[in-house]
Amino acid sequence: xxxxxxxxxxxxxxxxxxxxxxxxxxxxxxxxxxxxxxxxxxxxxxxxxxxxxxxxxxxxxxxxxxxxxxxxxxxxxxxxxxxxxxxxxxxxxxxxxxxxxxxxxxxxxxxxxxxxxxxxxxxxxxxxxxxxxxxxxxxxxxxxxxxxxxxxxxxxxxxxxxxxxxxxxxxxxxxxxxxxxxxxxxxxxxxxxxxxxxxxxxxxxxxxxxxxxxxxxxxxxxxxxxxxxxxxxxxxxxxxxxxxxxxxxxxxxxxxxxxxxxxxxxxxxxxxxxxxxxxxxxxxxxxxxxxxxxxxxxxxxxxxxxxxxxxxxxxxxxxxxxxxxxxxxxxxxxxxxxxxxxxxxxxxxxxxxxxxxxxxxxxxxxxxxxxxxxxxxxxxxxxxxxxxxxxxxxxxxxxxxxxxxxxxxxxxxxxxxxxxxxxxxxxxxxxxxxxxxxxxxxxxxxxxxxxxxxxxxxxxxxxxxxxxxxxxxxxxxxxxxxxxxxxxxxxxxxxxxxxxxxxxxxxxxxxxxxxxxxxxxxxxxxxxxxxxxxxxxxxxxxxx
Amino acid sequence: xxxxxxxxxxxxxxxxxxxxxxxxxxxxxxxxxxxxxxxxxxxxxxxxxxxxxxxxxxxxxxxxxxxxxxxxxxxxxxxxxxxxxxxxxxxxxxxx
Numbered sequence: 001x002x003x004x005x006x007x008x009x010x011x012x013x014x015x016x017x018x019x020x021x022x023x024x025x026x027x028x029x030x031x032x033x034x035x036x037x038x039x040x041x042x043x044x045x046x047x048x049x050x051x052x053x054x055x056x057x058x059x060x061x062x063x064x065x066x067x068x069x070x071x072x073x074x075x076x077x078x079x080x081x082x083x084x085x086x087x088x089x090x091x092x093x094x095x096x097x098x099x100x101x102x103x104x105x106x107x108x109x110x111x112x113x114x115x116x117x118x119x120x121x122x123x124x125x126x127x128x129x130x131x132x133x134x135x136x137x138x139x140x141x142x143x144x145x146x147x148x149x150x151x152x153x154x155x156x157x158x159x160x161x162x163x164x165x166x167x168x169x170x171x172x173x174x175x176x177x178x179x180x181x182x183x184x185x186x187x188x189x190x191x192x193x194x195x196x197x198x199x200x201x202x203x204x205x206x207x208x209x210x211x212x213x214x215x216x217x218x219x220x221x222x223x224x225x226x227x228x229x230x231x232x233x234x235x236x237x238x239x240x241x242x243x244x245x246x247x248x249x250x251x252x253x254x255x256x257x258x259x260x261x262x263x264x265x266x267x268x269x270x271x272x273x274x275x276x277x278x279x280x281x282x283x284x285x286x287x288x289x290x291x292x293x294x295x296x297x298x299x300x301x302x303x304x305x306x307x308x309x310x311x312x313x314x315x316x317x318x319x320x321x322x323x324x325x326x327x328x329x330x331x332x333x334x335x336x337x338x339x340x341x342x343x344x345x346x347x348x349x350x351x352x353x354x355x356x357x358x359x360x361x362x363x364x365x366x367x368x369x370x371x372x373x374x375x376x377x378x379x380x381x382x383x384x385x386x387x388x389x390x391x392x393x394x395x396x397x398x399x400x401x402x403x404x405x406x407x408x409x410x411x412x413x414x415x416x417x418x419x420x421x422x423x424x425x426x427x428x429x430x431x432x433x434x435x436x437x438x439x440x441x442x443x444x445x446x447x448x449x450x451x452x453x454x455x456x457x458x459x460x461x462x463x464x465x466x467x468x469x470x471x472x473x474x475x476x477x478x479x480x481x482x483x484x485x486x487x488x489x490x491x492x493x494x495x496x497x498x499x500x501x502x503x504x505x506x507x508x509x510x511x512x513x514x515x516x517x518x519x520x521x522x523x524x525x526x527x528x529x530x531x532x533x534x535x536x537x538x539x540x541x542x543x544x
Numbered sequence: 545x546x547x548x549x550x551x552x553x554x555x556x557x558x559x560x561x562x563x564x565x566x567x568x569x570x571x572x573x574x575x576x577x578x579x580x581x582x583x584x585x586x587x588x589x590x591x592x593x594x595x596x597x598x599x600x601x602x603x604x605x606x607x608x609x610x611x612x613x614x615x616x617x618x619x620x621x622x623x624x625x626x627x628x629x630x631x632x633x634x635x636x637x638x639x640x
Binding site (some may be wrong): 005214220221 | 573588589590591593608638
């Protein structure tokens, strides 16, 4: 390959990387945590009254709840396994008209259970918005709401990410064999960072190819569908998923005529013995086209969505109506489309693959952080000799270093505090959801401001210590809940919830170690760098 | 073999980037139309999704490869021709 082409792609890589790098850091850090969205939901969920319900009672509950609240017939779930965040019973959401379909923050949640006398009890619940908020940070690269403008920003970042990925590989190709197994930890720190950046990039290349292509689609699919409807499908796309039969004015059907959930589940069991059901979602239960989706996983197959996949049944006849989304029973075309989702979400291969995605996501975040460090290092002004005074570093390098430290560590600190705050706000104010988003952004912006005020060298040490402390705050909250029950905090003992504590503990130890290394660099490292706390101060601007 | 030095590659950042963004996208749509034709026996629901997903690799592939062109003008000319081919082929087949 001609060296000129390589040079051009070096520029492409540098510019796409520097523009999108910090947004991608947040997307990958929050995305890695989103892999464990359910454990996070379980960790933060306030305790709810234990109501055991046998599957045989479920039909009674459905019929009675529908009588009390006919509007829930549109869409409700029967949860088969209760957990910290899921009551044993049925739940549904009411959304205000006109809300964005991706924005779940505005929905109100209700739960119906049977009490000891067999009467229906309906309550509004307030599930923690924390897991959804971290997911939103991931999906729209650190913006607060998942709406159209946010997705356009995310779409641009996704395209830049794809360009950065390909250009990075093109730049590395000519020297790949020479560089791949080399991690030169010598006196040239730039060489070491570059080697590490290359190794992580190449080793996780398949993961990043998947993420870049799927992210482009997740951002732009609405627009692409619209263009293709006109140019490819001749306007027929909108009708592709409409089931035959127009709206009918028939009287509502009697839900008691539906097959009981136990019977529906045994039909599913007979249809696919390896499918593990988790919930039943009823759609238009009293309408002429009533449907029930039995959601679940198949350990031997990939799932099309984060929550698994589903088989569609007619709840009145028990006939299987759709396997388009059923793990293990999809036809080739649907299984292929589902694989794109599964490859992005890590919904195959069970827990080991989830941990692999978690680590690859964190490695991805590090990749973008190190990319920014390399950009800064390239612009370093070196000391002429040991005797001369260290030169003042370039302004763009100082600002980029501060922005990188502030934005990246600010989001890390903000997420940790939002997690711990999900419990503390509940205890202190009685309601946590309104405070989670302000808590995150308060820490985030404070970190960014701090980084610019104090400079990258000092701020990186402070913010890494803060990241460690806030990560430790998560298991500490659990510990305090056990030691001092009078505080009103709570702690769950499930493996999922304890896994959150253990992971946060490990994260805190990691950040503390990084803080010590960064401090050593700042106070004892070479002074001709933006990472030295003793670097030459830029001359003060004089007011004219 | 000629000993002539190959002409220098012009940077043309803006022209190449715009070609990759716009003509890369329209080429991907055109190719998705060809794929749609190949899969015409498949039900529209699944086919439409597959065809939609096919846009990402083609668009990103073209976009990231566009800086290999000698100049912005060449990028526009080649990608324009590829677009004509992708959109014209099904039309020509229907006539023929």
